[in-house]
Amino acid sequence: MPQNTIAGLNADNNKKFDEKTFEDLYRRMYPTLKKYAIYLVKDVEDAQLILNDVFISIWKNGTILNNEKAYLFRAVKNAATNYHKAAKANLWYMDSEEEFSEIIDVKETPSQAFQNKDRNRVLYTLIDQMPERRRLIFYMYRIDGFSYREIAVLLDISVRTVEDHLVKGFQFLQQKVLENKSEFR
Amino acid sequence: MDQETWKLVLEYLAVKEDLSSSKAEIALLEKRLRNWVDEDDDREEQLEAVLLLWQDTAQPPDDGLWKESFAGLREQINQAPVKKFKLLKWWPAATAAAIIGALIFFIAGDKKLLTSKQNQVVWTTKTAAPGKIINVLLPDSSEIWLNSGSSISFPQNLKHAGIRMVKLNGEAFFKVKRDPAHPFVVKSNNIQTRVLGTSFNIRAWKNYRSEVTVLTGKVAVSRDSAGTQSAAVHLLPNQKVTYDTKLALLVRENVEDAKTSTEWRTGKMYFNKTPMEDVFQTISRKYALKVVSDRSFDNCELTAKFDNVSIKEVLRTLELTFDIQYTINKQTIYIKGGRCN
Numbered sequence: 157m158p159q160n161t162i163a164g165l166n167a168d169n170n171k172k173f174d175e176k177t178f179e180d181l182y183r184r185m186y187p188t189l190k191k192y193a194i195y196l197v198k199d200v201e202d203a204q205l206i207l208n209d210v211f212i213s214i215w216k217n218g219t220i221l222n223n224e225k226a227y228l229f230r231a232v233k234n235a236a237t238n239y240h241k242a243a244k245a246n247l248w249y250m251d252s253e254e255e256f257s258e259i260i261d262v263k264e265t266p267s268q269a270f271q272n273k274d275r276n277r278v279l280y281t282l283i284d285q286m287p288e289r290r291r292l293i294f295y296m297y298r299i300d301g302f303s304y305r306e307i308a309v310l311l312d313i314s315v316r317t318v319e320d321h322l323v324k325g326f327q328f329l330q331q332k333v334l335e336n337k338s339e340f341r
Numbered sequence: 342m343d344q345e346t347w348k349l350v351l352e353y354l355a356v357k358e359d360l361s362s363s364k365a366e367i368a369l370l371e372k373r374l375r376n377w378v379d380e381d382d383d384r385e386e387q388l389e390a391v392l393l394l395w396q397d398t399a400q401p402p403d404d405g406l407w408k409e410s411f412a413g414l415r416e417q418i419n420q421a422p423v424k425k426f427k428l429l430k431w432w433p434a435a436t437a438a439a440i441i442g443a444l445i446f447f448i449a450g451d452k453k454l455l456t457s458k459q460n461q462v463v464w465t466t467k468t469a470a471p472g473k474i475i476n477v478l479l480p481d482s483s484e485i486w487l488n489s490g491s492s493i494s495f496p497q498n499l500k501h502a503g504i505r506m507v508k509l510n511g512e513a514f515f516k517v518k519r520d521p522a523h524p525f526v527v528k529s530n531n532i533q534t535r536v537l538g539t540s541f542n543i544r545a546w547k548n549y550r551s552e553v554t555v556l557t558g559k560v561a562v563s564r565d566s567a568g569t570q571s572a573a574v575h576l577l578p579n580q581k582v583t584y585d586t587k588l589a590l591l592v593r594e595n596v597e598d599a600k601t602s603t604e605w606r607t608g609k610m611y612f613n614k615t616p617m618e619d620v621f622q623t624i625s626r627k628y629a630l631k632v633v634s635d636r637s638f639d640n641c642e643l644t645a646k647f648d649n650v651s652i653k654e655v656l657r658t659l660e661l662t663f664d665i666q667y668t669i670n671k672q673t674i675y676i677k678g679g680r681c682n
Contacts, residue, residue, distance in 0.1 A: 179411060186407035204589040208414050215418055277402045279394070298398050303355075323347040329394055330342060 196236035472629030608649030
């Protein structure tokens, strides 16, 4: 891991956009933005490359527009669109909801997670078990505060679908919390 | 709570948290929610639980994942490559087509090619069969030990090439003849290792995190996507770099004793929290055996060191560690049962 800092290497970075702001922005945006990139390109490694490219261009410009959140998601979407143009016959791209709902992250089972008693952590362990699209919508809505409409545009789906996923996602959480009430505190 | 109620709750919360909402709007939704609550005794409690759920999901826990990822980004910015690296791996099909095209050109048109100054390069490939470890002396006097099931390819004009380029599949230990005017480059899996004259070990098995460990001298390792290199990570003795495919990141770390990474040369096997799937792969390469096991067992991890021992002894250790049963039939080992401890 490099221990050196960014400071000084980009001499013309202006004051309103320093290293701290940049790191902060990255930390805040990473959880959802990474998932969004993966959702779009269906490849973890390429998603990371897209993410890096977007942030590098921001760093080079030294400034960010007022609505950083909307800007970043659009930038990732554009990069992903170019990606698809580049790989026209992309066999990995699947649009079917069902195919992906099968992929559940079982790194940590809920019962294990309940033991650590950290409610927020437990809830996010459960959220991370949702089907890919539902989880992404949940993150975009709850963490990044996008509206139904904004999510619908970014994911190219209908507003009703967004609402449906959110409701089902919350129902799932509620049910899990009830099922594990004793352990959940 | 049914879907309709959840919709109402979400609408209420969205309106409530939106600073531009009017008081009347909020009051209206609050009233609708109140009506729902009043219909049954336990609904007050339900709503409370739901609002708590809302509150507790406002932020994801900081799992630190972003940090690693950010460190990779920082490295890219710091080392600012002269030209922005293009994501050529996005065109695997195109690359493959180009290679096939080039091959056809080579085969069909080598006469035309020879009229140009270029000479046709002949590549030699040496392979260490499963169960065998071989020593290869390259034309430039560099020495290579090839681990079982690995292969190395090098051009015959290696000694006179501007850049001494070789290709590795699997694992090998290199002792490179020092020649500062002609850098020595190893291409393997998804990384490229560039040196002047040093000794180092490269692990580049397919579907496994690639690793480069340095014993002497200085080595530069970069990510290789379809022939385009990322910024290099520099390594000194007793340092190693691991390629994390998920993060597309080269991670450098210090190692206690780099020699451990080359102990396979004397038949030793060294596992450090290694997933069983990889342990079995190593075993099957070293002993030229096929391992058939229960897949559920693959997630267990093994930490162990084996001197140059017989396969029976290895299996006995696994038997004790993981409570497995095994049978050997000709060149195949069947493993049953087993649980992680």
